[in-house]
Amino acid sequence: MKVFDLTCDSGHRFEGWFASAERFAEQSAASAVRCPLCDSSAVQRAPSAPRLNLHGDATHDGPTTTEPPVATVFERLRRVIASTENVGPRFAEEARRIHYQETPARPIRGTATDRERRELDEEGIETLSFPLPSALAETLQ
Secondary structure: OEEEEEEEOOOOEEEEEEOOHHHHHHHHHOOOOOOOOOOOOOEEEOOOOOOOOOOOOOOOOOOOOOOOOHHHHHHHHHHHHHOOEEEEOOHHHHHHHHHOOOOOOOOEEEOOOHHHHHHHHHOOOOOOOOOOOHHHHOOOO
């Protein structure tokens, strides 16, 4: 099994597992290798360095990082999706209705323009804005 560091044309960095370098080349040529964040098929191998255990330190399990792995981030985002109602482009309207107690409080998600988000902020309605990768609608492989 070969593990390659990959990047897409948007600069997203992720990891891919392939049976061989040849299988990666075949899948890449067929546009089957896609970015899990933006679904781009313009993916290429990124420079990577193998982890070498030169000091015999068996207690070290690998590189230390404060960034969670992509799979962990996706799992957390999937939980957000599963526990919220998608109100789509009516997000600003529904957020106001909840804030002003015109409808029962519930966790919602949706889309809002920059202007709508600024207006909600000015009204004291807190929102969290983040892109939701299209790959979350499918099984992550």
